[in-house]
Amino acid sequence: MKILYAVQATGNGHISRAAQLYPYLQRLGSVDIFLSGNNSHLKTPFPVTYQSKGLSLYFNQCGGLNYWRVAKGIRPLALMKEALQLPVKKYDMIINDFESITALACKLQQKPSVQFGHQASFQSANCPRPEKNDPIGEWILANYAQASSYLGLHFQRYDSFIHPPVIKAELQQATVSDQGHVSIYLPAYKRVCLEASLLSMSDIEFHWFLPEINTSFRHQNITYFPVFQELFNESMLSSHGVITGGGFETPAEALYLGKKLLSIPVRKHYEQLCNAAALQAMGIKVLQDIDSHFEQVVTTWYASPRASVDIQANAIQETLQYLADTYPYKQSQSEQDYALFV
Numbered sequence: 001m002k003i004l005y006a007v008q009a010t011g012n013g014h015i016s017r018a019a020q021l022y023p024y025l026q027r028l029g030s031v032d033i034f035l036s037g038n039n040s041h042l043k044t045p046f047p048v049t050y051q052s053k054g055l056s057l058y059f060n061q062c063g064g065l066n067y068w069r070v071a072k073g074i075r076p077l078a079l080m081k082e083a084l085q086l087p088v089k090k091y092d093m094i095i096n097d098f099e100s101i102t103a104l105a106c107k108l109q110q111k112p113s114v115q116f117g118h119q120a121s122f123q124s125a126n127c128p129r130p131e132k133n134d135p136i137g138e139w140i141l142a143n144y145a146q147a148s149s150y151l152g153l154h155f156q157r158y159d160s161f162i163h164p165p166v167i168k169a170e171l172q173q174a175t176v177s178d179q180g181h182v183s184i185y186l187p188a189y190k191r192v193c194l195e196a197s198l199l200s201m202s203d204i205e206f207h208w209f210l211p212e213i214n215t216s217f218r219h220q221n222i223t224y225f226p227v228f229q230e231l232f233n234e235s236m237l238s239s240h241g242v243i244t245g246g247g248f249e250t251p252a253e254a255l256y257l258g259k260k261l262l263s264i265p266v267r268k269h270y271e272q273l274c275n276a277a278a279l280q281a282m283g284i285k286v287l288q289d290i291d292s293h294f295e296q297v298v299t300t301w302y303a304s305p306r307a308s309v310d311i312q313a314n315a316i317q318e319t320l321q322y323l324a325d326t327y328p329y330k331q332s333q334s335e336q337d338y339a340l341f342v
Contacts, residue, residue, distance in 0.1 A: 001029030121152025137270025246272025
């Protein structure tokens with residue numbers, strides 16, 4: 001069986017999830033990776049067959065989207081050309097983690113595919129949404145990476161096709177402790193935005209992970225770290241709590257480990273606002289913006305009891321079985337290849 005796995009490299013969560021799924025897919029046949037986007041901070045722990053600049057999200061200094069830079073990266077003619085040239089017809093199965101070029105290629109070349117990942121869960125109206133509806137945001141979630149079928153991941157099973165989050169094997173097998181510090185990963189906030197506030201909370205020790213940091217160092221109550229997966233895992237495992245954005249993977253991992261969580265979604269980022277709504281419904285503290293009350297909010301959150309939330313880890317083999325059962329196979333797909341998959 002030949003499998004094409006399209007992975008979006010906007011942020012780190014998609015690559016982190018792909019790293020967990022890739023070894024399982026290899027058991028099923030040959031796997032080619034299509035990587036799209038250019039603002040992930042993680043190394044790709046698997047070979048990449050096709051790569052594209054794709055479409056990426058960029059942030060301004062303090063918690064918002066840089067719309068001008070995002071718009072500059074949109075190249076309609078180039079994206080159309082890439083979609084027409086991508087040889088999707090030679091693959092038996094195409095798995096798409098919210099990647100637009102592969103989705104367009106499948107549409108133009110009439111090839112079935114499955115969208116697998118967190119964004120796929122929003123095909124269900126049961127998934128939490130913020131109070132204020134965003135028609136543009138809803139349109140993007142529904143149409144950015146259209147597929148023949150959908151296999152979603154979310155904090156809870158909001159629908160029959162939605163499964164628990166993929167939790168790294170090393171986190172599932174690790175020893176969890178509480179050494180009192182707070183692990184921070186907020187890629188939409190530069191150092192200048194938060195440093196004074198964090199330094200003012202001298203009774204709390206922070207481990208702060210920043211893309212602009214190359215070498216770890218300590219200054220007063222803050223230890224600065226580069227964005228390196230193993231370092232962050234180690235910090236989170238021994239933390240008292242985690243402060244992060246409104247993404248999916250890091251909040252899911254923190255909750256799975258039983259850590260106190262404070263989520264700060266990127267302003268006007270609809271998917272993150274949806275995640276924030278889900279977290280709030282689960283009793284998790286969400287801060288919509290960082291203002292003059294930030295120090296008081298963090299201090300109160302640090303001292304408060306942890307919300308009682310249980311997150312399951314994805315049984316990847318079970319999820320792959322579901323994928324095999326629901327994948328839109330054409331009649332030409334051989335029974336032998338199908339038996340290999342299931």
